[in-house]
Amino acid sequence: MGKSRDSIAYFQAAPLMAVLLAFLVVPIGMIFVVSFWGATEFSIYPAFQLDNYAFLFSSPVTYKVFFATFKYAFITWVFTLSIGFTVAYFLAFHVRSQSMQTALFLLCTIPFLTSNIIRMISWIPFLGRNGIANQTLISWGVIDEPLEWLLYSDFSVILAFVHLYTLFMVVPIFNTMMRIDKSLVEAAYDNGASGLQTLWHVIVPLTKPGIMIGTIFVVTLVMGDFITVRFMSGSQKANVGRLISNDIALLQYPSAAATAVVLLCTVLIVIGVLLRFVNIRKEL
């Protein structure tokens, strides 16, 4: 009896497993295998050599670029979290009517109906030397000379990241907050907790799974990105994604694969560490 129920369960899980196997496990396996291959100018050949990794770990560029990637991820995380948390908090606790909540929430998602790339590129004329931002500031008399660092800088890269990914923070945090039993907040007030104390000791701990899911989204998206960094820095800054895309453009697939494997491991380690803090299964 038990055995046949088991096999039915396996059978039911089989389609999903087949899909994941074909489209996730096999490609990643291929990348792993290719990362040990060799490359010439125009072709790659099967081999088992550690050259790609040896070069990767011996090059100071790798460390620099990984550091830059973490830097982008961390700063973006700080901003998306503070903005995302504030927005979600406002939606969940300050907006009383449910229809208003839904309406405002949908409002947040409207910009996300356009393409990522378009939202990113539309910053370029805005922030440019003769762009709207500089012209406005000059006409207000705030500055005399156009600000050069507005565009093609770390500032513009992070601005674009925050703009692109804040929603990924808002959604899970809002979702968790909506499940918080309102009587807990009332109980805190009744026991004399101030607003800040309630926020810190009641709401934040209960929102942790949502924060964690949002964090995972943002961190993985930022760490895997290459196009935002390329466009918003005017190709002047690099992150790991750009390293990989440069290699691919030059037909150096094995070296790109090796970098990808290292990046994948790094991201998995980061997520592993994050999951030690919070049990997100509670949320699912």
Place this chain on the structure above:
Amino acid sequence: MSKMRYSRRAVLKGGAAAVAASTLPAPMVWAQEIKNITLRQFGTGVSNLNDVATKVKEDLGFTLEMTALDSDSVTQRAATQPDSFDIADIEYWICKKVWPTGNLQAMDTSKITNYDKIAGTFRSGKLTPESVVAQGTAPHTVGFVDGPGSKTFADTESGWMTLIPTIYNADTLGIRPDLIGRPIESWTELLNPEFKGKASILDISSIGIMDMAMVCEAMGEIQYGDKGNMTKEEIDKTFVIFTEAKQNGQFRAFWKSFDESVNLMASGEVVIQSMWSPAITAVKSRGIPCVYQPLKEGYRSWGGGLGLSSSLSGLELEAAYEYINWYLSGWVGGYLMRQGYYSAVPETSKEFMSDNEWGYWFEGKPATDIITSPTGDELAKAGDVRDGGSFTERMGAVACWNSVMDENQYMVRKWNEFIAA
């Protein structure tokens, strides 16, 4: 990559036109036989023109299918998928990479009608008898092999050609004369602190390194043995100079696509940068002054040609020769020259251009009337002179050809460092 200007839609439109044309009756018996033939050509957007496919159908009767890709993909496809194409439209430096794979077959020059009229640059390497051969992958150095099946390049005109040259040009720096307000004469100006935060170079390593080398040499900082084939030491020195400039904020941005270079220049973010000829035209067509500035150290040049897949044979091979002979017979040349490129057999193109056009584009004379592009956009007014002057002045002042170095992998790694610096 240079020249990925033709959208997929445009390619489809061309395909549709070719299909429409194929329903028309072909006039000759030979054409009856040949009209079922389809030749598949792929290459960079620059010469993969739908008008060419339409005209081929009209003049020769067979169908030419075109695929436009960026040069990295072109290289890859030519090297790895020989059965996916009949004709490869590639640049000479790509040929150097791809020829050793044996995916292309040598062409018998005795079957090329206009072979004798092909510009000297592609045959002896000398445009005029006095010319000095430029550095880099000069087309004639990879233009010939000893015979069919040979995988090494020949030094002389052996009668077996790897690529039939089709299109080439001399590249230099583009400037905004209105924002600079003084004459620019040397490549050194790219790193002039006067243009701090207003300069740009292209982020395509194989071409960017050449522009860098032109600058370093002009500054007198480095004497290269061969800019097209640098030693590791030369590569290191070049990057030291440019990394310092980058860290001092010399560059506003680096560009990778044609449109980016146009936008940087048109918006005034950048006033001096490496640029391609059609990009200058695009900036000008917005009513913004932009000059393709000739510089005293010379040009960085590039050239492309048609190569035949090694799997071509029989009637298809005949058709391919027919196509190449047609290509050199003038119509395409005229079309390309009216875009500011040069044709490999300039004299046949003359018949397909007006005296005014020939004078402006080729001879460097002031235009006697409005000059328009093949698509009808106005490019110059009466009295205007082409930047850089005549064909011999421009192509005679080539300092270096686009190339691929022996130390390419090392250079690419250094390029990555430079971007991350």
